[in-house]
Amino acid sequence: MTAATTAAPGTAPLPRPARDDAPAGALTGTGVLLRFALRRDRVRLPVWIGALVLGTASSLASFESTYADAADRQAVADTLGSPAGLAMTGPARYLEGDYGFGAMLGHQMLGFVLVVVGLMSVLTVVRHTRAEEESGRAELLRAGVLGRHAQLAAALVLAALANVLLGLGVTAAVVGQGAEGALLYGAAHTATGLVFAALAAVAVQITPYARGASGLGLAAIGVAYALRAVGDVGGDGGSSALSWLSPIGWAQRTYVFAGDHWWPLLLSVALAAAGTWGAFALSVRRDVGAGLRAQRLGSPTGSAALGHPLGFALRLHRGVLVAFAAGLALLGVMYGSILGDVEKMIEDIEAVREQVARAGGATVAESFLSVVLIVPAIVAAVYVVMAALRPHAEESAGRAEPVLATGLSRTRWAGSHLLVALAGGTAVLAVGGLALGATGALSGSDGSLLWKTLGAALAYAPALWVTAGLAAVLYGWFPRVSAAAWIVPAYAFVCGYLGELIGFPSWLNDLSPFGHVPQLPAAALDGAAWLSLLTLTALAAALLALGLAGFGRRDLDTK
Numbered sequence: 001m002t003a004a005t006t007a008a009p010g011t012a013p014l015p016r017p018a019r020d021d022a023p024a025g026a027l028t029g030t031g032v033l034l035r036f037a038l039r040r041d042r043v044r045l046p047v048w049i050g051a052l053v054l055g056t057a058s059s060l061a062s063f064e065s066t067y068a069d070a071a072d073r074q075a076v077a078d079t080l081g082s083p084a085g086l087a088m089t090g091p092a093r094y095l096e097g098d099y100g101f102g103a104m105l106g107h108q109m110l111g112f113v114l115v116v117v118g119l120m121s122v123l124t125v126v127r128h129t130r131a132e133e134e135s136g137r138a139e140l141l142r143a144g145v146l147g148r149h150a151q152l153a154a155a156l157v158l159a160a161l162a163n164v165l166l167g168l169g170v171t172a173a174v175v176g177q178g179a180e181g182a183l184l185y186g187a188a189h190t191a192t193g194l195v196f197a198a199l200a201a202v203a204v205q206i207t208p209y210a211r212g213a214s215g216l217g218l219a220a221i222g223v224a225y226a227l228r229a230v231g232d233v234g235g236d237g238g239s240s241a242l243s244w245l246s247p248i249g250w251a252q253r254t255y256v257f258a259g260d261h262w263w264p265l266l267l268s269v270a271l272a273a274a275g276t277w278g279a280f281a282l283s284v285r286r287d288v289g290a291g292l293r294a295q296r297l298g299s300p301t302g303s304a305a306l307g308h309p310l311g312f313a314l315r316l317h318r319g320v321l322v323a324f325a326a327g328l329a330l331l332g333v334m335y336g337s338i339l340g341d342v343e344k345m346i347e348d349i350e351a352v353r354e355q356v357a358r359a360g361g362a363t364v365a366e367s368f369l370s371v372v373l374i375v376p377a378i379v380a381a382v383y384v385v386m387a388a389l390r391p392h393a394e395e396s397a398g399r400a401e402p403v404l405a406t407g408l409s410r411t412r413w414a415g416s417h418l419l420v421a422l423a424g425g426t427a428v429l430a431v432g433g434l435a436l437g438a439t440g441a442l443s444g445s446d447g448s449l450l451w452k453t454l455g456a457a458l459a460y461a462p463a464l465w466v467t468a469g470l471a472a473v474l475y476g477w478f479p480r481v482s483a484a485a486w487i488v489p490a491y492a493f494v495c496g497y498l499g500e501l502i503g504f505p506s507w508l509n510d511l512s513p514f515g516h517v518p519q520l521p522a523a524a525l526d527g528a529a530w531l532s533l534l535t536l537t538a539l540a541a542a543l544l545a546l547g548l549a550g551f552g553r554r555d556l557d558t559k
Contacts, residue, residue: 029141030147030153031154033141037155038158040128049166049169052169052170053172056109059105076099076104086233087229089107089111090106090107090110090232090252093259094107095107101177102258103257107258110188110252111248113189114251118192118196118217118224119221121196122214125159126214126217128151128154130207130209130210131210133288134209135397136289148284149283155201156197156201159193160197163189163193166189166193167186167189167190167193168186170189171183171185171186181260184256187265188256191251191265191269194268194269195247196247197272198272199220200213205282205292207293208289215319227245227249228242228243230242231245231246231249247268250265309412309416310419312416314420317417320386321420324428325427325431328428328429329431329432331376331436332432332439333435333436335439336441336443338443339368339436339444339449366449369449377429377460377463377514380464381463381467381488383425383428384464384468385488387417387420387425388418388468388472389485390417391414391417398558400413401556414472414547418468418547421468426464429457429460433454433455434454436453437449437453438450452520455520456520459517459533460514460517462513462533462534466513466536466539467488468540468544469540469547471488471547472543473547476546476547476548476549476554477554479557495508496512496515513536513539516535516536517533518533
């Protein structure tokens with residue numbers, strides 16, 4: 001007798017074998033899980049892909065408007081030939097021939113964009129594999145007729161589809177620079193994304209926690225970028241071999257629009273295939289919900305700090321906080337290392353001189369700082385949103401309920417997480433500002449830049465607090481749509497980084513809390529600037545109070 005197939009309304013039924021005693025293949029159910037994953041990511045992945053394609057098209061348009069003359073392009077090429085410039089961009093080979101717009105994309109943008117592509121691939125694979133096992137849903141699914149490799153295969157196919165679509169979109173965005181170069185540019189995105197998806201699949205087998213798997217995947221991206229940077233600084237010397245250890249270095253050494261070499265991508269394809277094979281091989285050596293690395297036994301006695309809600313929240317946020325601080329320190333060092341060359345870089349480029357002049361009218365270094373500080377501020381805003389929404393993750397996973405059952409009030413529990421988000425966001429912003437200021441002071445031989453940069457970075461703190469307040473309101477009153485808080489850093493990026501290029505009207509810029517931060521150190525910290533900062537602070541306090549009030553009034557999501 002064949003058992004009846006049942007499924008909840010609106011959900012796809014799991015496949016069933018022809019007979020109850022027929023063994024399921026290792027990939028049985030992959031198609032169903034893939035459709036389920038596509039439905040879950042029907043908004044997330046299009047946003048990733050659309051943002052990357054739009055960013056590429058905007059960058060190309062920016063190059064075309066900023067460096068319209070060949071003399072301007074040659075001037076920036078001469079400047080980027082310094083070790084600091086090569087570390088930030090890519091190999092010097094791009095600078096040897098005609099430094100056209102396509103070559104500028106491959107040299108200046110490809111390395112940065114591939115970091116984001118890797119991030120998309122890692123998070124996608126971890127979300128549909130390790131996170132599912134950690135939540136218990138994978139075990140529930142496997143109670144039906146599902147092959148052992150179906151979940152991992154569906155996640156990898158999903159990541160592959162996303163990277164192929166991204167490659168096609170990027171190709172279409174830059175096809176005006178030449179068909180072969182555009183196709184290679186898109187293929188480099190796809191191949192590198194496949195590499196990091198495969199590495200994430202391996203990381204998933206090692207650790208039993210989704211955050212641990214994501215951390216290993218992000219560490220792989222960081223190591224790949226660092227190897228690329230150090231190798232490119234070495235030019236044709238011995239250290240250039242380090243770039244050949246990096247998937248990002250392989251993509252940059254295709255020399256898109258500057259020779260168009262396809263064969264380095266074979267290394268990416270080989271590593272992606274090897275990683276995929278390794279992930280499937282390792283997956284049969286562990287139990288569902290467990291990793292190859294054994295879980296460490298906890299201390300028999302907990303720290304006294306864990307008995308306090310703030311100490312407990314800080315313990316939960318510690319790993320992400322340290323990672324963002326390290327990332328912003330690295331970003332600050334990279335920007336600061338070229339600060340001494342900024343004046344030389346822009347002296348022959350009229351469009352950039354005009355843009356910097358509009359930022360204030362102080363020295364070139366101060367004006368440059370006031371422009372670039374929006375980048376670490378937005379990165380810090382990403383951390384703030386992650387931290388402010390951590391209570392929602394704890395509640396959804398069922399971990400908030402036993403904690404609150406101890407008598408701890410909702411306000412103290414959620415308030416502790418929000419306090420860590422506020423203080424942590426300010427701290428990572430300060431770390432980024434210090435790193436930028438210290439290296440900028442050294443490269444520019446001006447010690448005063450250290451404190452000016454730190455103060456200018458901290459001026460963005462009230463905007464971060466408003467970001468946390470908006471996330472708190474969404475979580476407190478509308479938890480089902482709390483992910484909408486990600487709009488704040490995304491919108492700030494569009495306004496702050498691309499707004500002038502796209503020609504946004506000022507009222508659209510005013511909708512972002514970051515649009516009200518004074519452009520220090522180029523602008524003066526006068527009464528109007530203080531009024532803006534105090535208004536943002538008061539707004540943040542009101543939003544946080546409103547969010548906590550909402551959380552105290554609604555029902556808890558119990559399991």
